[in-house]
Amino acid sequence: MSTATLPSVRGKLTPSAPLAPLVWFKSGGAAEWLFEPKDMADLQGFLRELDPAVPVMALGLGSNMIVRDGGVPGVVVRLGKAFARVEQTADLTLNCGGGASGILVSSTARDNGIAGLEFLRSIPGTVGGFVRMNGGAYGGEVKDILVDCDVVLRDGSLVTLPVADLHYTYRHSELPEGAIVVAARFRGKPGQPDAIQAEMDRISASREASQPLRSKTGGSTFKNPAGHKAWQLVDEAGCRGLQLGGAQVSEKHTNFLLNLGEATSAEIEALGEEVRRRVKEKSGVELEWEIQRVGKK
Numbered sequence: 001m002s003t004a005t006l007p008s009v010r011g012k013l014t015p016s017a018p019l020a021p022l023v024w025f026k027s028g029g030a031a032e033w034l035f036e037p038k039d040m041a042d043l044q045g046f047l048r049e050l051d052p053a054v055p056v057m058a059l060g061l062g063s064n065m066i067v068r069d070g071g072v073p074g075v076v077v078r079l080g081k082a083f084a085r086v087e088q089t090a091d092l093t094l095n096c097g098g099g100a101s102g103i104l105v106s107s108t109a110r111d112n113g114i115a116g117l118e119f120l121r122s123i124p125g126t127v128g129g130f131v132r133m134n135g136g137a138y139g140g141e142v143k144d145i146l147v148d149c150d151v152v153l154r155d156g157s158l159v160t161l162p163v164a165d166l167h168y169t170y171r172h173s174e175l176p177e178g179a180i181v182v183a184a185r186f187r188g189k190p191g192q193p194d195a196i197q198a199e200m201d202r203i204s205a206s207r208e209a210s211q212p213l214r215s216k217t218g219g220s221t222f223k224n225p226a227g228h229k230a231w232q233l234v235d236e237a238g239c240r241g242l243q244l245g246g247a248q249v250s251e252k253h254t255n256f257l258l259n260l261g262e263a264t265s266a267e268i269e270a271l272g273e274e275v276r277r278r279v280k281e282k283s284g285v286e287l288e289w290e291i292q293r294v295g296k297k
Contacts, residue, residue: 048156115191
């Protein structure tokens, strides 16, 4: 796909863009094209004019993702500052850009005396990512606070979807294929900023104590099966500290995989599959990936 066949943009369009620096694992190949739109009109116009056969994928902070070593075909869209604003729009409701971080959203909620969004402090991603995945932690889930979201569909049209249309289940939504979340409204409940900050501090301290946050990791690797904790099943299968090439199961939290330095995405994914095999053998439980795996092997 040459530049000549792509629509013109006002933002930034980069061919063969390395994705490893943009994802937490710091591994994987390049995007055929990386598009960073200047604003909403730029994004809509580009998608409207782009050949419908070209695949499109949104990328947030890349925290819960393995980009395979063969790279990602088509266009990867990354929302920048123009999509990162958060503001109070109505009583106890925040309008959040798709590129805004969980930390910015929870801090803005605190400043406006809105409780119930503290758990977003601990989700290392953007609004677009955790709306798509029904992100959750520490007793909260996006489905509990989402009013509705604005998405740009693959044909460039902008639609608003109420929470009911996403058919949320555990770490899953039925967002249309190729849709990019550009904004979302979250509603909380009344709270005191001091108490909200205290809860955010508690969550941060708990996360720091239990998770390998200073490492190249992808966050929670596997979904918790009904009635089980994924980390416990992994531990009981003898996988704590298990290593394959440059990839390792974290000794601090066994539902985290680590890139010890120069791991390939193939090694990280193969280690995850080996963990799944051992857990199935030991407990009979089939672990499901929570981490998105994208691109060509």
